[in-house]
Amino acid sequence: MAESEAEEYEYEDTPAIPARTAFRRFWPLTGGLRRWLLLVWVCTVIAALAETEAILLFSDLTDHALQKGSLAAFWSPAVKWLGIAVVGALVAYAGNSLAAWVTERFVMRLREHVFDHVQQLPPHFFQHHRQGDLLSRLTSDVEAIETMVVSGLVGAASAAFSALFYAAAAFWLRWDLAAATFVLAPLFWLAARRFSGAIKDVSREGRVADGAITSVVEESLGNIVLTQAYDRRDAELRRLREEANAWFRASVRSTRLGEAYEQLVQVIETVCVLAVIGIGAWEISTGRMTLGQLLAFAAFLGYLYPPVRGLAQLGLTVTAATAGAERLIEILDVRPSVTDPRHGTETGRPDGTVEARGVSFRYPGADKAALQGLSFAVSPGELVIITGPSGAGKSTVSKLLLRFYDPDAGDVLLDGVPLRDFPLARLREYVTLLPQETLVLHDTVRANIACGRPGASDRAIEEAARAADAHDFIVRLPEGYDTGIDPNSARLSGGQLQRLAIARAILRDAPVLVLDEPTTGLDAMAARRVVKPLRRLMAGRTTIMITHDLNLAPDADRILVVDRGRIVETGRHDELLARGGAYARLHRSQNNASMDTAELRLPLFEEEPPPAPAQAPVYEYTTGYGPYGHDPYPAQAAGPVSAQGATWPRPAHEEPWPGL
Numbered sequence: 001m002a003e004s005e006a007e008e009y010e011y012e013d014t015p016a017i018p019a020r021t022a023f024r025r026f027w028p029l030t031g032g033l034r035r036w037l038l039l040v041w042v043c044t045v046i047a048a049l050a051e052t053e054a055i056l057l058f059s060d061l062t063d064h065a066l067q068k069g070s071l072a073a074f075w076s077p078a079v080k081w082l083g084i085a086v087v088g089a090l091v092a093y094a095g096n097s098l099a100a101w102v103t104e105r106f107v108m109r110l111r112e113h114v115f116d117h118v119q120q121l122p123p124h125f126f127q128h129h130r131q132g133d134l135l136s137r138l139t140s141d142v143e144a145i146e147t148m149v150v151s152g153l154v155g156a157a158s159a160a161f162s163a164l165f166y167a168a169a170a171f172w173l174r175w176d177l178a179a180a181t182f183v184l185a186p187l188f189w190l191a192a193r194r195f196s197g198a199i200k201d202v203s204r205e206g207r208v209a210d211g212a213i214t215s216v217v218e219e220s221l222g223n224i225v226l227t228q229a230y231d232r233r234d235a236e237l238r239r240l241r242e243e244a245n246a247w248f249r250a251s252v253r254s255t256r257l258g259e260a261y262e263q264l265v266q267v268i269e270t271v272c273v274l275a276v277i278g279i280g281a282w283e284i285s286t287g288r289m290t291l292g293q294l295l296a297f298a299a300f301l302g303y304l305y306p307p308v309r310g311l312a313q314l315g316l317t318v319t320a321a322t323a324g325a326e327r328l329i330e331i332l333d334v335r336p337s338v339t340d341p342r343h344g345t346e347t348g349r350p351d352g353t354v355e356a357r358g359v360s361f362r363y364p365g366a367d368k369a370a371l372q373g374l375s376f377a378v379s380p381g382e383l384v385i386i387t388g389p390s391g392a393g394k395s396t397v398s399k400l401l402l403r404f405y406d407p408d409a410g411d412v413l414l415d416g417v418p419l420r421d422f423p424l425a426r427l428r429e430y431v432t433l434l435p436q437e438t439l440v441l442h443d444t445v446r447a448n449i450a451c452g453r454p455g456a457s458d459r460a461i462e463e464a465a466r467a468a469d470a471h472d473f474i475v476r477l478p479e480g481y482d483t484g485i486d487p488n489s490a491r492l493s494g495g496q497l498q499r500l501a502i503a504r505a506i507l508r509d510a511p512v513l514v515l516d517e518p519t520t521g522l523d524a525m526a527a528r529r530v531v532k533p534l535r536r537l538m539a540g541r542t543t544i545m546i547t548h549d550l551n552l553a554p555d556a557d558r559i560l561v562v563d564r565g566r567i568v569e570t571g572r573h574d575e576l577l578a579r580g581g582a583y584a585r586l587h588r589s590q591n592n593a594s595m596d597t598a599e600l601r602l603p604l605f606e607e608e609p610p611p612a613p614a615q616a617p618v619y620e621y622t623t624g625y626g627p628y629g630h631d632p633y634p635a636q637a638a639g640p641v642s643a644q645g646a647t648w649p650r651p652a653h654e655e656p657w658p659g660l
């Protein structure tokens with residue numbers, strides 16, 4: 001992606017777009033709805049015709065029934081008028097209901113379109129965009145576009161036709177009087193033109209402020225622990241107030257502009273009405289017009305002004321909505337960093353040979369390369385650990401393996417096929433990521449595991465959970481597998497969440513696994529607890545593990561030490577230690593760091609439980625694996641296991657459900 005595109009992420013730089021361009025951009029989304037739009041418009045035309053007829057009947061009634069005091073002349077026009085009113089009401093009801101349906105469908109469609117697009121955007125897009133601002137674009141800005149495309153279009157067509165009917169009727173009644181009053185019509189347009197620029201500016205400011213407020217609230221609530229622990233309430237409040245002030249100013253200015261326009265139009269209308277009454281009075285006095293005609297004429301003008309005013313107002317609404325459109329178009333113009341190949345390669349399930357050939361990569365907008373000339377190969381079933389100092393480029397390797405980005409030079413290959421030749425959905429089926437942060441859906445535990453393989457049977461889900469050593473704590477939850485969890489849920493500990501993620505990955509059953517710091521963020525006990533399930537997950541799969549945690553290094557078939565985007569050492573754990581180079585230094589520094597805490601010195605692979613404190617509660621250790629039951633993954637048995645019996649002290653990290 002070009003550097004200029006990265007710069008577009010700045011909100012202030014949202015490019016200005018003419019309303020016509022914005023309209024054209026979103027018009028294709030009305031496909032399939034256009035015939036209904038046409039029907040809405042037909043309903044509006046019929047309703048306008050009914051009104052026109054009613055006004056003519058009113059003129060008839062005034063001249064023949066009211067002025068002559070004849071009840072006989074009342075009935076026929078009255079019945080007609082009533083009939084027309086009923087038909088007009090029914091048609092207006094149908095038209096308005098249909099308009100609401102079309103409008104909401106369009107909003108849904110547009111929102112899905114933008115949401116789907118955003119979901120394909122590369123990770124760095126989300127680092128550059130505040131979430132709150134994205135939320136505001138997906139909600140209020142989407143609705144603004146609706147005003148422009150659907151309501152705007154139907155409103156404009158309806159208003160134009162209504163204005164045309166009433167104007168034609170006024171001309172038909174008295175063309176000279178109509179012509180005299182129509183001379184004043186351009187005043188409406190002049191007023192609208194005068195206001196439109198200012199209204200667009202203020203609307204844009206309001207939308208940016210709206211996004212900023214949502215961002216502050218979202219960030220502040222997401223960081224509530226920091227806010228409370230460091231007593232940042234006042235600082236957060238100040239941040240909110242600053243954004244709210246901008247919104248307040250824009251909002252008040254917008255109302256002031258709207259009101260000023262409204263009142264100006266009222267005055268113009270009054271001038272027109274007075275002109276009609278003045279000319280009418282003169283015409284009646286000379287006998288060239290009846291009172292009924294004058295009243296009907298005034299009524300036509302009364303009906304004519306709202307659509308004329310509506311048309312001008314619509315111009316302002318559309319202009320204001322364009323500010324929202326600009327914000328959506330800005331996002332829609334960001335291209336996904338990777339796309340499906342035109343002709344995807346169908347290889348069938350790969351064996352899992354992974355190779356990087358001279359891979360170089362620079363993040364969009366970054367000034368230096370994150371990876372340079374990286375080459376390595378992993379055979380099916382091998383475990384390769386990628387380690388190195390912070391910022392070396394380890395996680396970047398995982399992003400290229402998952403094809404979140406394509407390399408700028410070189411290729412990443414799976415079974416000899418460049419990743420860019422696989423359809424994306426297939427590739428993500430073949431390569432599974434276990435990310436550093438455990439990702440949780442707002443759903444049940446079952447659904448959280450099942451998202452590894454949608455449609456998996458309950459049995460398969462449970463088996464995966466057992467293999468991930470998650471079954472036991474899941475069944476202890478209040479509703480077992482049907483217990484609801486969410487990303488902010490405090491119901492599960494870090495280690496438990498990690499085991500859920502492992503169950504999900506086991507269920508996915510991909511031939512290639514990318515583990516990004518699988519034990520980081522867990523305390524030593526929790527880390528120990530995930531090692532065994534991790535081994536089961538890795539069994540028979542090509543595994544590339546990105547980690548600082550060198551406790552797992554002796555298991556690796558090969559270790560790649562990365563520094564400043566290059567591989568600086570390759571070999572097995574013992575070889576690299578003996579070489580006394582970068583790896584040996586990393587290893588030493590890790591051991592030195594862990595000297596400080598007794599907890600970290602606990603052996604990571606040993607399943608021997610720590611000696612039970614005298615008063616420690618005991619519980620049945622019911623996992624179906626290891627020495628206590630049938631282990632379907634015997635080859636992955638992790639180090640020496642306890643032979644002490646079936647009861648263990650409850651590990652400190654194994655938090656039970658509160659109240660259990």
Ligand SMILES: Nc1ncnc2c1ncn2[C@@H]1O[C@H](COP(=O)(O)OP(=O)(O)OP(=O)(O)O)[C@@H](O)[C@H]1O
Pocket residue numbers: 123124127363364365366369370388389390391392393394395396397
């Ligand atoms: N979205 C991004 N935009 C620009 N530069 C980035 C981006 N993400 C990472 N980088 C840079 O790329 C380099 C490699 O980052 P990477 O996250 O791969 O390092 P890492 O070895 O995984 O570090 P850590 O161990 O701290 O996670 C770093 O210099 C980092 O600043």
